[in-house]
Amino acid sequence: MSVEHVWVVAEPAGEGLSATSRELISQGRRVGDRVTALTWGRHGERSAEVAGALGATRLVDFGDLGTVIPASVIAASLAALVPSEAPDAILIPASPDGRDIAGRLSVMLDVPVLTNVTGLREGDGLLSEHPVFGGTQTVVARVRDATPALFVVRAKSFVAEVVASTPAPRDALVAATSVTPPATIRHSHVQERSGPALDDAAVVVSGGRGLGDVASYALVEELARLLHGAPGASRAIVDAGWVPYSHQVGQTGKTVKPDLYIACGISGATQHMVGMKGAAHIVAINKDPDAPIFAVSDLGVVGDVHTILPALIAALSARGDS
Amino acid sequence: MNVVVCVKQIPDPAAPQSLDGENRLSRTGKMILDEADTYGVEVALRLVEAAGDGEVSLVSMGDAADLTGIRSALAMGAVRATVVSDPLLRGADALTTAKVLAAAVKEGGFDLIVAATESSDGYTGTLPVQVAQLLDLPALTFATSVAIEGDHVVVHRQTDAGYDEVVAPVPAVVTVTAGVVEPRYATFKGIMAAKSRPINVVTTADLGFAPEDVRVRQEIVGVETSASRVAGEKIVDDGNAVARIVAYLEDIKILSGGAS
Numbered sequence: 339m340s341v342e343h344v345w346v347v348a349e350p351a352g353e354g355l356s357a358t359s360r361e362l363i364s365q366g367r368r369v370g371d372r373v374t375a376l377t378w379g380r381h382g383e384r385s386a387e388v389a390g391a392l393g394a395t396r397l398v399d400f401g402d403l404g405t406v407i408p409a410s411v412i413a414a415s416l417a418a419l420v421p422s423e424a425p426d427a428i429l430i431p432a433s434p435d436g437r438d439i440a441g442r443l444s445v446m447l448d449v450p451v452l453t454n455v456t457g458l459r460e461g462d463g464l465l466s467e468h469p470v471f472g473g474t475q476t477v478v479a480r481v482r483d484a485t486p487a488l489f490v491v492r493a494k495s496f497v498a499e500v501v502a503s504t505p506a507p508r509d510a511l512v513a514a515t516s517v518t519p520p521a522t523i524r525h526s527h528v529q530e531r532s533g534p535a536l537d538d539a540a541v542v543v544s545g546g547r548g549l550g551d552v553a554s555y556a557l558v559e560e561l562a563r564l565l566h567g568a569p570g571a572s573r574a575i576v577d578a579g580w581v582p583y584s585h586q587v588g589q590t591g592k593t594v595k596p597d598l599y600i601a602c603g604i605s606g607a608t609q610h611m612v613g614m615k616g617a618a619h620i621v622a623i624n625k626d627p628d629a630p631i632f633a634v635s636d637l638g639v640v641g642d643v644h645t646i647l648p649a650l651i652a653a654l655s656a657r658g659d660s
Numbered sequence: 661m662n663v664v665v666c667v668k669q670i671p672d673p674a675a676p677q678s679l680d681g682e683n684r685l686s687r688t689g690k691m692i693l694d695e696a697d698t699y700g701v702e703v704a705l706r707l708v709e710a711a712g713d714g715e716v717s718l719v720s721m722g723d724a725a726d727l728t729g730i731r732s733a734l735a736m737g738a739v740r741a742t743v744v745s746d747p748l749l750r751g752a753d754a755l756t757t758a759k760v761l762a763a764a765v766k767e768g769g770f771d772l773i774v775a776a777t778e779s780s781d782g783y784t785g786t787l788p789v790q791v792a793q794l795l796d797l798p799a800l801t802f803a804t805s806v807a808i809e810g811d812h813v814v815v816h817r818q819t820d821a822g823y824d825e826v827v828a829p830v831p832a833v834v835t836v837t838a839g840v841v842e843p844r845y846a847t848f849k850g851i852m853a854a855k856s857r858p859i860n861v862v863t864t865a866d867l868g869f870a871p872e873d874v875r876v877r878q879e880i881v882g883v884e885t886s887a888s889r890v891a892g893e894k895i896v897d898d899g900n901a902v903a904r905i906v907a908y909l910e911d912i913k914i915l916s917g918g919a920s
Binding site: 407409410413434437438440441442444445446448449450451452453454461465469470471473474475476477478479480481482483484490517518519520521522523524525526527528529541565573576577578579582583584589590597598608609615618619620621623627632633634635636637638639640641642645646649650653654657 | 673677679683685753754755756758777778780783784785786787788789790792793794796797798799800801802804814816817818819820821822823824825826827828829832837838839877878879880881882883884885886889891892893894895896897901902903904905906908909912914915917
C-alpha cells in the first residue's frame, strides 16, 4: 500500500519552521504522494515559502495562538480536519510541544502513537524504525486497525532538501476551541549562550559526571571554544544542575551530528548515545576502560579528564590554527 | 491538596537488557521503581507538605508479581497505591496504558496528577498528556519547578532557550524532569510503614474495560541489528594522550598540519 496523503505538524520557530519540521516535510514528500504541512504562529506567509520549497503541496495555518501552550488547541484543530482530509500518516517533531500535540491527538482520534521514530519505510502502510539499547538494535513497528498512523520523529532523522522555489498555497483556518482549560505562558526566560548552536556546531565537546564537579565544566567550555564548537552535556550533569538543559545531548535533549564529538567523562548511557552516535568522528576520554562510550569511539582514551583536558587545552592554545 | 503520582516499575537499567521472544523488553529480572518517578513522588510530597493537608497516592500499570518498586515509593511517603495488572495489557501501547491509568485515577479524588516526563525504559513520553486529554485536564510538561498559587499550578517549563513560566488551573497534569528536586531517602520508619500501606491490585475488567477496549494495536514487525559503529583505537594515557588526540584531530582535518 502506498501512502497517498501525509500530514506534517510543522512547528513554528523564529520566523519560519523548526529544523525537525523542515526535515519531516522533505521526508513526507519522499514517502507520500502529497504533503500538507500544518502550522500556527505569526509567520504563516514565510512558513508557506519554506514548506513550498521543501515540496509541501499545501500549508494549513491556524494563526497566532498568543500565549497559550499549543497542544490542546492544535490537537483539536487537527482532529477536526482529519475526517475531511483523510491523511494516511501524521508526522510530528519530537519536541516538547510536538509530543504534547501527539498525545492529545492520539486520544482525540483514538489511535496509538509511535514515538522516538528515527526512520520510516514503506511496507504494509508506513513502518517506523526505533533505536533500542543505545542504538545497537532497531525495532521496526507499525500500528494496526488505526488510521491515520501517528509518528513522533526525532530530530536529524531525515535530511531537509529544497526541491522547489514556489511557496505552498496557504489556507488560513481558524483554530478550534479546546474544551480543556488552557495552560498559558506567563513569562519566557532566555538563558544566554554564546558560540555556535549545539545542534548546528561542527564540533561538540560534552562533559559528564566524570568531570567530578561543576567547576571542571569550564574545561569542556574552553576546549569547545578553541575548536570553534559548542559545549554539550550528559543528562546526569544537567540533572545535577551544573549546566542548563539547553546543553543536554541525548534522548531527552538534543540530537547532534557534528563532524567531531568529544565526550569527556561520559560513560555512554543509552540515553546519551542515541543523541550523539551519528557524529562523523567520536573521541572519548574516560577513566573506566569498560565504559560503553568506547564501543562507539573512533579514538578512546582511558585516562583522567582532569589531567588530559588542561594539557590538551594548553597544546591547542599554543598552536596558531585553533 | 491530593496528588496522584503515576509510577512505573522497570527492569533495573544497570542490569543487561534484552528483548523477549515477542520482541518486547524482557521484564523477567529484578524490577525497580523507575528513578525518573522518584522525582515525581518527591514533588508530590513537597506540594502536600506545603499545603498542610492532603495525601500522595500512586497509580501504576504492570505485573503485580513483584511490587518492590511500588513499596519503595510508598516508603518515601505515599499512602496507598493502585496497580492495574492484567495479562491483557502485555504489550499495551501508551494510549491503552493511559486509558487504564486515567480510569484508575478517576476512582479517587485529586487536585494534581504528577508523572515523569518519560519513563527510563520505553521513553515514550506521551502517556501523561494522553491521561490529561482523557480527563479533559490541562497539562504542564517538562517542568523543572512546580508550585501552587491559589487554585492554579505554576511551573517552569524547559525550553531550548531557557524556560517558560506556565500557569493553568487545577486539577491539572504536571510532568517533571529528573533533577527537579532531590528525592528523599526512605527512612526506616517509612520502610516499615510501607509494608502495611494498601496496594490495590485491579484488572481492566474491574475498571470497566472490555477486552476489545484494551487490545494491542501496535505491533513490532521485526528487530534488526543496526549498522553499528566499530570501536576504533583505544589507548591508555601514559602521558601520550594529548599528542595522540592532536594527531587524530589533524588526521580528520579539524586541525591543520599533520603528516608534514
